Amino acid sequence: MLRTCLPGILLVATLAVVGAVEGNTPPADPLAAVIDTAISARLQDAGVQPAETLDDERFLRRLMLDLAGRVPTLAEREAFLGDASPDKRAAWVDRLLELPDFALHLRNELDLLLLARLTSDNEWREYLLEGTRANRGWDDLFREIMLPERLREGEKGPAAFLRERVRDLDDLTNDTAVLFFGVNIGCAKCHDHPLVPDWEQQHYYGMASFFQRTYRTKKGLLAERFDGRLKFKTVVGDELEAEFMFLNGTAAYEPPVELSDERRKELDEQVRKAQREDDAEPPRPEFSPRAELVRMALDPSGPDYFSRNMVNRTWARLVGQGFVEPLDQMHSENPPSHPELLETLASDFASSGYDLKRLIRGIVLSETYARDSRLSGRREAPAADLFAVALPRPLTPRQLSASLQVATAMPERMQGLIAGEAWESERDSLENRADSFAKQIEIPGENFQVSVDEALLFTNSERVASDYLRDAGDRLVRHLKSLDGDETVATVAMQAVLSRTPTAEEQARISEYLATRSVRRLEAIQQIVWALIASPEFRFNH
Amino acid sequence: MKRKAWCGSAEHPVSRRGFLGAAAAGTAFAADMTVLDGLKQQALAAELKRQQKRVILLWLAGGASQLETWDPKPGAETGGPFRAIQTTVPGLEISELLPKQSQRMRQTAVIRSLNTKIADHGGGYRLMETGRLPEPGVAFPHLGAIIARELGRIDSHVPDHVSMYTSTEGRRKGTAGFLGARYNPMFLTENMMPENIRRLESISQVDHQDRAALRDFFAEKFSRSVDSAAVASHGSAYERVRGLMASDRLFDISEEPQAMREKYGPTQFGEQCLIARRLVEAGVPFVKVARAWWDSHGQNFETHRELCADLDHCMSALMDDLGDRGLLENTLVITLGEFGRTPRINGSLGRDHFASAWSCSLTGCGIKGGAVYGKTDEKGATVVDGEIGAADLFATIFTALGIDYEKEYMLGSRPIPISDFGSSPVEDVLA
Numbered sequence: 018m019l020r021t022c023l024p025g026i027l028l029v030a031t032l033a034v035v036g037a038v039e040g041n042t043p044p045a046d047p048l049a050a051v052i053d054t055a056i057s058a059r060l061q062d063a064g065v066q067p068a069e070t071l072d073d074e075r076f077l078r079r080l081m082l083d084l085a086g087r088v089p090t091l092a093e094r095e096a097f098l099g100d101a102s103p104d105k106r107a108a109w110v111d112r113l114l115e116l117p118d119f120a121l122h123l124r125n126e127l128d129l130l131l132l133a134r135l136t137s138d139n140e141w142r143e144y145l146l147e148g149t150r151a152n153r154g155w156d157d158l159f160r161e162i163m164l165p166e167r168l169r170e171g172e173k174g175p176a177a178f179l180r181e182r183v184r185d186l187d188d189l190t191n192d193t194a195v196l197f198f199g200v201n202i203g204c205a206k207c208h209d210h211p212l213v214p215d216w217e218q219q220h221y222y223g224m225a226s227f228f229q230r231t232y233r234t235k236k237g238l239l240a241e242r243f244d245g246r247l248k249f250k251t252v253v254g255d256e257l258e259a260e261f262m263f264l265n266g267t268a269a270y271e272p273p274v275e276l277s278d279e280r281r282k283e284l285d286e287q288v289r290k291a292q293r294e295d296d297a298e299p300p301r302p303e304f305s306p307r308a309e310l311v312r313m314a315l316d317p318s319g320p321d322y323f324s325r326n327m328v329n330r331t332w333a334r335l336v337g338q339g340f341v342e343p344l345d346q347m348h349s350e351n352p353p354s355h356p357e358l359l360e361t362l363a364s365d366f367a368s369s370g371y372d373l374k375r376l377i378r379g380i381v382l383s384e385t386y387a388r389d390s391r392l393s394g395r396r397e398a399p400a401a402d403l404f405a406v407a408l409p410r411p412l413t414p415r416q417l418s419a420s421l422q423v424a425t426a427m428p429e430r431m432q433g434l435i436a437g438e439a440w441e442s443e444r445d446s447l448e449n450r451a452d453s454f455a456k457q458i459e460i461p462g463e464n465f466q467v468s469v470d471e472a473l474l475f476t477n478s479e480r481v482a483s484d485y486l487r488d489a490g491d492r493l494v495r496h497l498k499s500l501d502g503d504e505t506v507a508t509v510a511m512q513a514v515l516s517r518t519p520t521a522e523e524q525a526r527i528s529e530y531l532a533t534r535s536v537r538r539l540e541a542i543q544q545i546v547w548a549l550i551a552s553p554e555f556r557f558n559h
Numbered sequence: 560m561k562r563k564a565w566c567g568s569a570e571h572p573v574s575r576r577g578f579l580g581a582a583a584a585g586t587a588f589a590a591d592m593t594v595l596d597g598l599k600q601q602a603l604a605a606e607l608k609r610q611q612k613r614v615i616l617l618w619l620a621g622g623a624s625q626l627e628t629w630d631p632k633p634g635a636e637t638g639g640p641f642r643a644i645q646t647t648v649p650g651l652e653i654s655e656l657l658p659k660q661s662q663r664m665r666q667t668a669v670i671r672s673l674n675t676k677i678a679d680h681g682g683g684y685r686l687m688e689t690g691r692l693p694e695p696g697v698a699f700p701h702l703g704a705i706i707a708r709e710l711g712r713i714d715s716h717v718p719d720h721v722s723m724y725t726s727t728e729g730r731r732k733g734t735a736g737f738l739g740a741r742y743n744p745m746f747l748t749e750n751m752m753p754e755n756i757r758r759l760e761s762i763s764q765v766d767h768q769d770r771a772a773l774r775d776f777f778a779e780k781f782s783r784s785v786d787s788a789a790v791a792s793h794g795s796a797y798e799r800v801r802g803l804m805a806s807d808r809l810f811d812i813s814e815e816p817q818a819m820r821e822k823y824g825p826t827q828f829g830e831q832c833l834i835a836r837r838l839v840e841a842g843v844p845f846v847k848v849a850r851a852w853w854d855s856h857g858q859n860f861e862t863h864r865e866l867c868a869d870l871d872h873c874m875s876a877l878m879d880d881l882g883d884r885g886l887l888e889n890t891l892v893i894t895l896g897e898f899g900r901t902p903r904i905n906g907s908l909g910r911d912h913f914a915s916a917w918s919c920s921l922t923g924c925g926i927k928g929g930a931v932y933g934k935t936d937e938k939g940a941t942v943v944d945g946e947i948g949a950a951d952l953f954a955t956i957f958t959a960l961g962i963d964y965e966k967e968y969m970l971g972s973r974p975i976p977i978s979d980f981g982s983s984p985v986e987d988v989l990a
Contacts, residue, residue, distance in 0.1 A: 203694055392784065392786055408787065468740035469800070471740075
């Protein structure tokens with residue numbers, strides 16, 4: 018198959034190119050090299066010159082937001098800028114991948130992907146965190162999320178995905194298809210998809226069949242019934258029985274089970290009990306449709322929706338747009354911008370044991386990832402799917418609130434916490450403190466807009482004033498107040514909040530602001546910090 | 560003034576007809592050539608006219624009984640204890656629980672033939688707020704968000720979608736869904752002043768202003784350097800802050816003369832209706848005032864005696880006030896809940912959820928007053944004439960406001976009409 022031999026070819030070609038250009042320096046990451054070769058090829062075809070590579074301070078901010086879910090501290094910034102080693106970006110990526118922040122942030126991202134705001138479930142979040150901490154394979158997590166009843170006694174965490182949707186078969190069907198396979202088959206519920214020949218009604222009901230027997234037990238676990246087949250009506254009125262059919266059109270075979278009427282009644286009664294009583298054990302059928310779904314989704318011989326979806330979503334998360342866009346429209350009528358690259362990355366992802374860390378490392382070490390978001394002198398932006406210029410990405414609610422806490426904290430104290438033994442639990446509690454603020458912020462999605470509510474919240478809420486701008490020993494404002502010289506205040510404020518050094522113009526403007534308010538310096542400093550945290554440069558990852 | 564209008568472009572014949580039409584109607588503007596430019600832009604003129612239209616939705620949360628409001632069945636075994644009363648519209652009778660409304664039916668149309676099929680609160684609410692069944696993976700915008708998008712102005716200094724709900728039961732905000740957070744409602748819950756709309760006392764007016772200017776300074780260069788609609792939306796959200804803060808007085812009914820406040824009455828619903836009037840008068844396109852809790856599974860008649868009195872009084876005060884100010888011809892008042900209530904009276908003297916044959920009312924802008932549309936059987940159990948669903952009601956609302964009900968939003972490559980496929984407006988209630 019083409020798909021399986023492709024990586025080798027591309028890799029060899031890339032290694033040769035990189036070696037020739039850079040002398041003897043090996044590429045920072047083989048995946049990164051594959052990415053850059055493929056992206057450059059299309060840029061060349063299109064005759065588009067990509068944006069410059071980001072300078073160190075801007076690169077660090079982007080990298081920290083993506084890997085740690087927060088902006089860098091002043092100390093982290095200084096350490097990075099002061100590091101003179103030639104391969105420091107790769108070294109820092111590796112270091113960041115091992116920080117507690119990485120697992121926490123990846124956990125948040127997976128939580129956002131799979132549960133969004135359906136619920137805030139501590140057991141679920143704890144389950145995901147164990148997974149990201151140990152860098153468990155995405156297939157493992159998928160398997161457990163789909164088959165939570167097979168887990169150890171008392172483990173309810175992974176059940177949350179199904180539990181939150183089990184009341185509605187369409188939700189289970191659609192969300193699973195969209196979130197795990199990048200495919201929206203909702204249109205095919207009532208008729209074969211009018212625009213996409215890939216999706217027929219039988220696919221919709223085929224997917225729904227995998228969940229139709231699922232029910233929630235009184236204990237909040239998930240179990241499956243013994244029988245039952247989904248029927249559906251076609252537009253011409255024929256009634257058909259759905260097969261257990263995966264998206265690629267192959268169906269699972271259900272072995273016939275002979276049950277006496279008595280036995281069947283007995284089992285039905287057990288199911289009813291499990292739905293009603295805390296201590297009733299749900300009976301376990303031989304044939305599990307959901308287990309079939311998992312098996313078929315991970316079957317290496319079929320088109321790999323599972324890997325391509327995660328690669329596409331991870332790429333979109335880190336670069337701002339998917340190879341396939343919208344992310345849930347993976348089908349023949351909507352080809353990827355870089356088909357071979359997507360296949361290569363997906364195939365590498367699968368063969369690496371669905372290693373998210375490896376995938377993320379590859380992406381963030383690419384030249385493509387490190388491009389500037391600013392259009393220098395260009396009047397019109399090149400097509401987004403060329404990835405010639407970085408796309409500004411709104412921070413997620415948790416990225417924003419964690420960054421606010423870090424940026425407006427007393428720098429030394431924050432660094433002490435980060436460097437300390439207990440940082441993981443400190444970071445966790447920082448997240449919890451930030452949680453209710455995060456709930457007031459819009460979750461980024463297609464056509465994202467900053468809400469007026471958010472602007473009003475930042476402008477007039479007591480909470481922003483007291484949490485981020487107060488004059489207290491653990492706050493940035495107190496630190497800035499203690500500094501001598503308006504220029505120093507300007508520099509430290511900008512570096513702490515926006516992670517960069519002010520321009521001369523900004524320096525002058527801040528100095529002037531302070532100078533004309535010398536009788537109320539504290540308020541002036543608070544206003545400067547406010548103006549920075551309410552700026553789009555802080556609000557976006559760029 | 561440019562005169563390039565007469566250039567033979569495709570709009571030309573239309574413009575000319577528009578001009579001649581206006582001249583024939585005897586307008587005094589014909590001599591003034593500057594008006595020609597205005598008239599040639601018929602589409603623009605229609606747009607401007609449309610943008611002056613407003614909606615107030617009186618949301619009867621929990622589901623009011625059609626039998627105790629717009630579709631009484633006195634004498635029927637399902638009819639309950641209340642009488643029907645004659646209204647100022649010959650032949651039109653409504654429940655005696657709405658005596659003030661009975662005197663104002665010349666401006667109101669009643670629809671008695673809603674069959675919306677979904678009779679649970681969540682499902683009924685979703686249907687009646689979006690005009691269609693939910694689809695996983697698509698976040699449909701609520702009525703208020705669509706109206707905000709269609710009738711609101713980008714540069715408006717007032718909110719374009721306000722939702723008031725101070726009761727604890729079934730608190731529903733209403734979201735913009737795929738239209739984006741720009742059209743989310745300003746939501747009033749705990750009190751009648753929107754959150755964060757007033758300046759904190761700890762910062763002076765001058766500092767507040769200077770601080771905003773400093774923020775704009777930091778924002779400007781960054782926003783200019785990147786090409787991103789999302790980044791631009793950050794700017795427009797902050798741009799709206801000052802205007803919105805200035806609109807805080809709209810929520811402050813102490814600015815109203817005492818006599819006016821007395822007309823609406825001291826109830827929460829009354830005060831919110833008064834705020835709604837202040838808002839639409841200032842140009843807010845959509846205001847929802849939710850009144851709870853009509854879910855009368857027990858003691859239906861006592862519940863309705865009390866709630867209908869409040870509704871009757873407040874709705875009438877609102878209609879009078881809008882009428883006196885000349886706002887009613889531009890303001891559509893919709894009185895609606897998620898469903899109606901069963902004709903069958905249960906053992907607790909209650910009526911249960913019922914979506915098969917129920918009623919709503921439309922008043923004002925674009926509506927033929929005194930019209931009655933649809934009919935239920937003598938028990939009120941089924942619709943026997945003119946059955947419509949939620950999407951048809953939405954199509955009717957849009958048409959009354961001059962909005963093309965078949966207009967489509969594109970969600971990726973998928974067209975989504977503002978009222979669901981297959982719907983059509985109820986022409987009989989449209990002016």
